[in-house]
Amino acid sequence: MAETVLELRDVKKVFSDGTEALKGITSTVKKGELVSIIGSSGAGKSTLLRSINRLNDPTGGEILFQGKNILSFKRRDLRQYRRHMGMIFQGYNLVKRSSVIQNVLHGRLGYMNTLSGGFGHFSKEDSFYALEVLSRVGLKDQAFKRADELSGGQQQRVGIARAIAQNPDILLADEPIASLDPNSSWNVMNYLKQISKEDEITTIVNLHQVDFAREFADRIIGVKAGEIVFDGPPAHLTERKTQMIYTT
Amino acid sequence: MSEMKQEKNRTTKNLIITVAAVFFFFSLFQLDVISETFLASFDGLLGITSTMFPPTLDEPIDIFGAAVESLQVAIMGTVFGILFSILLAAFAARNLAPHWSISYAVKTFAAFVRAVPALIWALLFIVAVGLGPTPRILALAVNSIGMLVKIYAESIEEIDESVLDAVKATGASKFQVIMQGVVPMLLSTFISWSVFRFDINIRYAAVLGVVGAGGIGWELVRASRMLAYDQMLAITLVIFGMILAVEMLTRFMKDRVIQVNAKASS
Ligand SMILES: Nc1ncnc2c1ncn2[C@@H]1O[C@H](COP(=O)(O)OP(=O)(O)OP(=O)(O)O)[C@@H](O)[C@H]1O
Ligand SMILES: [Mg+2]
Numbered sequence: 319m320a321e322t323v324l325e326l327r328d329v330k331k332v333f334s335d336g337t338e339a340l341k342g343i344t345s346t347v348k349k350g351e352l353v354s355i356i357g358s359s360g361a362g363k364s365t366l367l368r369s370i371n372r373l374n375d376p377t378g379g380e381i382l383f384q385g386k387n388i389l390s391f392k393r394r395d396l397r398q399y400r401r402h403m404g405m406i407f408q409g410y411n412l413v414k415r416s417s418v419i420q421n422v423l424h425g426r427l428g429y430m431n432t433l434s435g436g437f438g439h440f441s442k443e444d445s446f447y448a449l450e451v452l453s454r455v456g457l458k459d460q461a462f463k464r465a466d467e468l469s470g471g472q473q474q475r476v477g478i479a480r481a482i483a484q485n486p487d488i489l490l491a492d493e494p495i496a497s498l499d500p501n502s503s504w505n506v507m508n509y510l511k512q513i514s515k516e517d518e519i520t521t522i523v524n525l526h527q528v529d530f531a532r533e534f535a536d537r538i539i540g541v542k543a544g545e546i547v548f549d550g551p552p553a554h555l556t557e558r559k560t561q562m563i564y565t566t
Numbered sequence: 567m568s569e570m571k572q573e574k575n576r577t578t579k580n581l582i583i584t585v586a587a588v589f590f591f592f593s594l595f596q597l598d599v600i601s602e603t604f605l606a607s608f609d610g611l612l613g614i615t616s617t618m619f620p621p622t623l624d625e626p627i628d629i630f631g632a633a634v635e636s637l638q639v640a641i642m643g644t645v646f647g648i649l650f651s652i653l654l655a656a657f658a659a660r661n662l663a664p665h666w667s668i669s670y671a672v673k674t675f676a677a678f679v680r681a682v683p684a685l686i687w688a689l690l691f692i693v694a695v696g697l698g699p700t701p702r703i704l705a706l707a708v709n710s711i712g713m714l715v716k717i718y719a720e721s722i723e724e725i726d727e728s729v730l731d732a733v734k735a736t737g738a739s740k741f742q743v744i745m746q747g748v749v750p751m752l753l754s755t756f757i758s759w760s761v762f763r764f765d766i767n768i769r770y771a772a773v774l775g776v777v778g779a780g781g782i783g784w785e786l787v788r789a790s791r792m793l794a795y796d797q798m799l800a801i802t803l804v805i806f807g808m809i810l811a812v813e814m815l816t817r818f819m820k821d822r823v824i825q826v827n828a829k830a831s832s
Contacts, residue, residue, distance in 0.1 A: 371735055373731055373734070373735060397737045397738075397739060399737075400734075400735060400736065400737035403735065405735040405736075407728065407731075407732055409728055411726075411728050411729045411731065411732035412729065412732070413733070413746065413747055413750050413751065414729075414751075415750045415751060415753075416746075416750045420746075424732075424733055424736050424746055425736050426736075427733070427736050427737060427738035427739075427746065428736050428737020428738060430742075432739045432742060433741075435738065435745075436739075436741045436742045436744070436745035437745065438745070438746065477732075480732075484736055484737070
């Protein structure tokens with residue numbers, strides 16, 4: 319049995335307007351696992367993922383990483399924790415006016431001191447590493463273009479490269495293919511799976527499309543109204559259970 | 567259905583054109599534009615034009631000095647304008663302002679400043695600080711602030727926060743998020759508008775000399791008072807050359823900015 323890398327204990331999130339987005343999520347994730355979270359719109363998938371790297375702060379429970387409750391982390395610890403967590407977004411969220419390689423180098427910021435990182439004095443090794451990561455997602459030739467000159471699928475691969483450049487333990491992907499056509503979606507998911515398997519990076523992917531979740535995930539977690547209502551391998555996700563997850 | 571719509575559109579267009587034409591001719595008669603004075607003015611213009619040639623400069627060195635002074639005024643006014651605008655824009659942008667009322671207040675102030683022409687500012691500052699280049703610098707600075715605060719604040723408001731989330735998620739510090747995320751998003755807008763403003767200020771600096779007793783605008787007024795049309799033409803040509811040179815310079819700077827932007831990120 320592989321070791322546990324992340325443990326969620328009764329994680330809750332109530333937004334300031336009173337919305338209960340997470341109502342006590344408890345689960346463990348194992349090393350190298352590719353977990354897909356599915357659920358209808360507003361179920362709390364994004365909130366859950368963003369709680370893991372503290373882009374939003376849970377209002378209750380514990381999240382354990384390497385034996386520590388990361389919810390108590392402040393500034394320095396939080397920065398160091400975040401570099402273990404690569405994140406990929408639905409809207410790619412690249413700095414559009416900066417070059418592709420610059421965006422990938424942002425993945426190194428967490429390892430640099432504030433000043434040299436701020437002024438963009440990346441080391442030679444980091445630059446070579448960024449190029450290497452770009453060639454892993456098939457974009458070596460595009461390294462010096464402006465990020466917004468690339469197609470959607472290419473931009474999302476830059477997003478993956480940025481996350482990989484962090485040398486993360488966990489990849490968090492929030493609907494990485496929701497804005498892409500089926501072909502690019504397939505392509506992006508393939509890169510994601512390939513890298514997560516090769517580097518044994520635990521990957522948690524929010525997906526809208528159940529088909530993709532079945533195809534790519536080792537394990538599927540169904541979320542409904544802030545609670546886990548299904549947790550198991552794709553084979554156990556029957557038609558009836560899928561319907562149960564998606565009916566409100 | 568769509569044919570009917572097209573038909574209707576065409577009728578509306580014809581109506582507008584007819585009304586506009588009628589109004590034009592009505593205005594022509596109402597304002598008494600086609601009268602002897604209008605026709606006579608051609609003669610007058612012809613007379614003046616003939617006295618303009620050849621363009622001459624009595625004291626060429628003085629003109630050159632005046633041109634340089636106007637340029638200096640424009641540079642100083644632009645630099646001060648940009649610095650204060652950046653400061654004020656931080657309070658005018660809704661997503662940065664400590665409170666919405668402050669943002670509202672700063673924006674209203676900028677709108678007011680914008681509504682007052684540069685010439686009026688120059689007159690006000692002459693009263694306040696006396697003649698010389700200072701009132702013109704202040705007038706240009708204030709006039710620039712009116713425009714730049716609005717534009718800077720709007721581009722700050724358009725910052726895509728989700729991109730900043732992504733940079734933050736890598737473990738970047740706040741300073742790094744600003745330098746690597748916010749600055750690239752703002753830089754090219756900031757620079758191209760500032761350069762554009764410099765362009766405007768050069769023209770204004772020449773014109774403001776008219777009231778400010780100095781710079782090349784003053785030389786122009788002096789020549790016109792003496793009815794020295796040949797000198798006026800020469801001075802106008804110098805102004806034209808100045809603006810042309812700056813135009814080329816700013817275009818060069820803009821190209822450089824685009825290059826530097828691409829380079830800075832490699
Ligand atoms: N910043 C916020 N303030 C208040 N409520 C929020 C905020 N963000 C999300 N919510 C609410 O929390 C609930 C969960 O939202 P979340 O974005 O996690 O859903 P999701 O499963 O990711 O949905 P989608 O598939 O549409 O992305 C929703 O009811 C949403 O309206
Ligand atoms: Mg979501």
